[in-house]
Amino acid sequence: MKTNNPAAGRTHRGAAILGRAGLGLSLLGLWTSCLAMGLKVEPASVECGASVAAPAMPPPAAQNLLPDSQAARGQKDVLWAWLGSPTSRYPHTALGSPVHAGSLHALVSGPSGTLREVVYNLPFHRVFEDRVPRLADLDGDGRDEIIVVEADAIRGAALVVLGLRPQAPTNASRAKPSGQVLIELARSPHAGAPFRWLNPVGVADFDGDGRLDIATVTTPHIGGVLTLHHFRPPVLEPYARAMDVSNHRMGALEQRLAAIVEQPGHRPTVIAPDMQLRALHALRWEAPGQWKELAELKPMAARIERLTPVPDGACARLADGAWWRVTLTP
Numbered sequence: 176m177k178t179n180n181p182a183a184g185r186t187h188r189g190a191a192i193l194g195r196a197g198l199g200l201s202l203l204g205l206w207t208s209c210l211a212m213g214l215k216v217e218p219a220s221v222e223c224g225a226s227v228a229a230p231a232m233p234p235p236a237a238q239n240l241l242p243d244s245q246a247a248r249g250q251k252d253v254l255w256a257w258l259g260s261p262t263s264r265y266p267h268t269a270l271g272s273p274v275h276a277g278s279l280h281a282l283v284s285g286p287s288g289t290l291r292e293v294v295y296n297l298p299f300h301r302v303f304e305d306r307v308p309r310l311a312d313l314d315g316d317g318r319d320e321i322i323v324v325e326a327d328a329i330r331g332a333a334l335v336v337l338g339l340r341p342q343a344p345t346n347a348s349r350a351k352p353s354g355q356v357l358i359e360l361a362r363s364p365h366a367g368a369p370f371r372w373l374n375p376v377g378v379a380d381f382d383g384d385g386r387l388d389i390a391t392v393t394t395p396h397i398g399g400v401l402t403l404h405h406f407r408p409p410v411l412e413p414y415a416r417a418m419d420v421s422n423h424r425m426g427a428l429e430q431r432l433a434a435i436v437e438q439p440g441h442r443p444t445v446i447a448p449d450m451q452l453r454a455l456h457a458l459r460w461e462a463p464g465q466w467k468e469l470a471e472l473k474p475m476a477a478r479i480e481r482l483t484p485v486p487d488g489a490c491a492r493l494a495d496g497a498w499w500r501v502t503l504t505p
């Protein structure tokens with residue numbers, strides 16, 4: 176694994192000795208002596224015994240829902256969010272289909288308590304290359320932000336954060352309540368080329384500054400880079416990167432292939448597969464600014480097909496049909 180910290184303007188000493196791909200395992204070996212924690216992997220029952228709620232049924236308003244996508248239900252200003260306007264204008268099949276979303280939709284409470292749909296349409300050269308909008312109040316203002324992967328025909332994917340804001344009054348609507356509109360609040364750098372994609376990991380305060388950050392894996396099929404971003408509108412600012420991480424299999428619909436573990440007294444840990452999806456990393460961004468591999472790279476018995484969070488770890492479903500409980504141990 177190669178790591179660096181652009182925000183601190185310096186490179187972890189491990190990165191300096193890794194000039195080419197394929198040496199990540201060597202570095203992990205070097206770190207073994209300083210490992211203080213471990214990953215325990217045990218056979219488990221289906222879903223590791225956890226009760227898993229069925230995906231929420233989309234609201235009746237979501238008639239143009241993107242096929243194979245999920246609507247997200249919110250508890251704050253966004254009651255529902257979903258991807259709509261299916262289109263084949265960006266023929267990339269990372270998620271198993273060339274059909275992507277041309278619009279994002281939110282269901283909100285109107286001024287008189289009635290439900291109102293707010294629509295955000297992308298220009299023709301962009302789509303949402305994603306299957307679920309994610310809701311999180313990133314800045315703690317009581318309003319949810321919507322996190323979604325967008326793809327540009329020239330520059331590839333970027334992570335985008337949108338939110339509801341009051342609509343600016345116009346001459347025609349000056350006498351009426353103006354309602355709300357969806358606007359872009361922040362975006363990450365693009366992956367850099369057409370059909371280069373990224374897959375979100377999740378939201379946590381990875382650097383302990385009291386503000387939520389977003390983790391993604393950029394280009395998870397061709398050289399995945401775990402990237403941590405600060406939410407600093409109008410940008411999602413990358414501040415930490417680690418190589419040899421993947422959280423998606425090319426062509427699969429499943430996007431959940433990494434877990435964030437939060438334990439008292441520690442910064443959050445990301446458990447995620449390596450590039451071959453055959454072993455697990457446990458990575459934490461430690462003060463003053465460097466990655467710590469908390470455990471040796473943990474080989475799994477078959478390819479990892481899904482990884483979901485459970486207390487102190489993750490639940491893995493493998494390609495051979497087996498389930499494994501992964502626990503981050505002191």
Ligand SMILES: [Ca+2]
Binds near residue numbers: 312314315319
């Ligand atoms: Ca917010």
Ligand SMILES: [Ca+2]
Binds near residue numbers: 379380388
């Ligand atoms: Ca933070």
